[in-house]
Amino acid sequence: MKEKVACIIGAGIGGLAAALRLAAKGFDVTVFEKSTEPGGKLAQFGKDGYRFDMGPSLFTLPGLVEELFTLFGKNMQDYMQVIELPMTCNYFFPDGSNIRAWSDPDQFLDEVQNSGADRHAVEQYLEKQAFLYSNTADFFLFNSIHKPSTYVGEAGQKSLKALHKLDVFSSMHRRNQKTFGESNLVQLFDRYATYNGSDPYRAPATLNMIAHLEHNTGAWFPANGMYGIMSALMKLAHEVGVRFLFNTGVTGLVTSGRQVTGVRTGDCVYPASVVVNSTDITLFYRDILPNKSMYRKLMKRERSSSALIFYWGVKLQSDLDVHNILFSSDYKAEFKGLFKTKTFANDLxxxxxxxxxxxxxxxxxxxxxxxxxxxxxxxxxxxxxxxxSRARKAVVAKIKSVLGVEIDNFIENERILTPEDIEQRTGSVNGSLYGHSSNSTLAAFLRHPNFSRKYRNLFFTGGSVHPGGGIPLCLASAKIVDEMIV
Ligand SMILES: Cc1cc2nc3c(=O)[nH]c(=O)nc-3n(C[C@H](O)[C@H](O)[C@H](O)COP(=O)(O)OP(=O)(O)OC[C@H]3O[C@@H](n4cnc5c(N)ncnc54)[C@H](O)[C@@H]3O)c2cc1C
Known part of the structure; x- marks a missing residue:
């Protein structure tokens, strides 16, 4: 066997990023994907002249995608154009008011001021999130928090500077309420909890940092849609010789002592000097490297929320923007439904x-x-x-009450995606979008590490391991693994 042979399990964004990084290191790389195509949750479909991105829609930290091209001396712009959106989101509140969150920080502050809210409070809040991000992202996102060296190294030391402001014992909501009082801004900033499928009434206020990414670093979008990220990376992967085996689910690993020596797909064994798993970590311990106690432990932890999506081809031209939010009148009830009663609230x-x-x-x-x-x-x-059926009625009613549109009269075609469909399509336990939830102070530390404690050459990337779900964090997980493989 050649010395540097890598097998990657799963062709989602996490697996693809790991494949590219190992190819850049000179590995002979094969990606195993049980589905017929790459992408996992980052998928698209077309219907009757319409194209829909199926999963992710928000694109932050495009520099992490760009890095993958730079590794091979290529220019991302030759593969995909990324545009900056003038508006991060168009928000509609239950009291009938509207805030357009402009990407330009000053324009956004003007909008806040015009809405009657406290401009200075928002300015200070975003400055604080920028400070926290710049001091702690290296520690929490771009290094392994499961290695002692991270704590004594530069990232750990730098994060100490921000420790007193991290707000780990307050919830996002409590902090936002303290900062913004009764203003609509509480709901606007609480919403960032949903960027990793969490509950703002329980998730630590540390996560308020997510707002920094949109409000201070800009809202980005691939010029040909979110799937453009996957198409561009696949093109690069083919050019640099990464091999893909579709319709080929991995069914087990071959091990010898503390080494994984290959991956198994049914009757075939593919030798490997390095294996990177990028499938859901809980199912990995059930199906690929069976370990009952690990599986049970991971099953017990609370999952992130899932999604119900209506893809509608509509025969109308609206005044909406790319990203729009129509808030409910009882946000708390929604999260109670999501995490406690596991059902939809009446107002969504x-x-x-x-x-x-x-x-x-x-x-x-x-x-x-x-x-x-x-x-x-x-x-x-x-x-x-x-x-x-219940949620659809609530959605249609909400659109009517906020936008004044009887949307059913304009829908030409419809497809619906439920949590059950997400689970079946992508192999994500219970259809959760971001693996385990981040609702507790210790959640970041409880995520599965990017390496195996038992096998020296087995690594993990993707949304169900450290540092978490979402495209940027999946890309960060591949970066961490890259640095661990010498
Ligand atoms: C509806 C929705 C909205 C989202 N919105 C956003 C957003 O706006 N912004 C954002 O950043 N993120 C968003 N996310 C989250 C983001 O999509 C994920 O965090 C990310 O795509 C996960 O990538 P991954 O590589 O970890 O896993 P996945 O994309 O789940 O890929 C795992 C792959 O492994 C394959 N696989 C499973 N088992 C096996 C096996 N045994 N052998 C071989 N292959 C196997 C699966 O078929 C799948 O292709 C959203 C997700 C969804 C579903």
Whole structure:
């Protein structure tokens, strides 16, 4: 066997980033993917002249994608154009007011001021999040917090400077309420908890830092839609010789002492000097490297929320932006539904994402592609037909009451994605979007490490391990693994 042979399990963004990084290190890389195509949660589909991004819609830290091209001396712009959106999100509040969150920080502050809210409080808040991010991101996101060397190294030392401001014992909501009083800004900033599928009433206030990424570093979008990220990376991967085996699920690992020597797909064994798993970590310990106690331990931990999405081809031209939020009147009840009763609240917050606003070919002339998402509980065997029917009525009513549009009159075609579908499509336990939830102070430390304590050449990337879910964090996990493989 050649010395540097890497097998990557799963062709989602986490697996693909790991494949590219190892190829850049001179490994002979094969990616095993049980589905017919790459992408995992980052997928797309077309229907009757409409194109829809199926999963992720928000793109932060594009520099992490760019790094993958730079590794091979290539220019990302030759593979995908990334544009800066003038507005991060268009927010509609239950009291009938509207705040447009402009990407330009000063323009956003003007908007806040015009809405009657406290401009200075927002300015200070965002400065604080910028300070926290710049001092702690290296520690929490770009290094392994499961290695003692991180604590004594530069990243650990730097993060000490911000320790007193980290707010680990307050919840996001409590901190936001203290900062903004009764203003709509509380709901606006609480919403960032959903960027990793958490509950702002329980998640540590440290996570308020997520707002920094959109408000201080800009809102980005691939010029041909979110799937453009996957297409560009796949093109690069093919050019640099990464091999892909689709319809090829990994069924086990071959081990010898403290080494993994290969991966098994049914009757075939593929030798490997390094294995990187990028599938859901809980199922990995059930299906690929069976370990009952580990599996049970991971199953017990609370999962992140899931999503219910209506993909609607609509024959209308709206005044909406790319990203739009129609807030519910009882945010707390929604999160209680998501994490306690595992059902939908009566009044729902809607997220409407329309790529047609920047990608004209994504819908026919005079039409738009509406991706209407509500946060959903994980799949614990609910009657989804019943839940979807109830939620759909609430969604249609909300659109009518906030936008004044009888949307049912304009829908030309519809596809629905439930938590159960997400689980089946991507092998994510209970359809959770971001692995385990980040609702506790210790959640970051309890995530599975990027390495195996038992096997020296087994590593982990993707949204269910450190540092967490979402495209940037999956890319960060591959970066951490890259640095561990000498
Ligand atoms: C509806 C939705 C909205 C989201 N919104 C955002 C957003 O706006 N911004 C953001 O940054 N993130 C968002 N996310 C989260 C983001 O999509 C994920 O964190 C990220 O794509 C996960 O990538 P991954 O590589 O870890 O896993 P996945 O994308 O789940 O890929 C895992 C792959 O492994 C394959 N696999 C499973 N088992 C095996 C096996 N035994 N052998 C071989 N292959 C196997 C699966 O088929 C799959 O292709 C969203 C996700 C969803 C579903």
């Amino acid at each position: 917050t809607l997220y409407i994402f329309i790529t047609k606003k920047v990608v004209p070919e994504d819908a026919p002339n005079g039409c738009e592609n509406w991706f209407v998402m509500v946060n959903a509980p994980e799949n614990v065997g609910q009657d989804w037909e019943e839940e979807v």
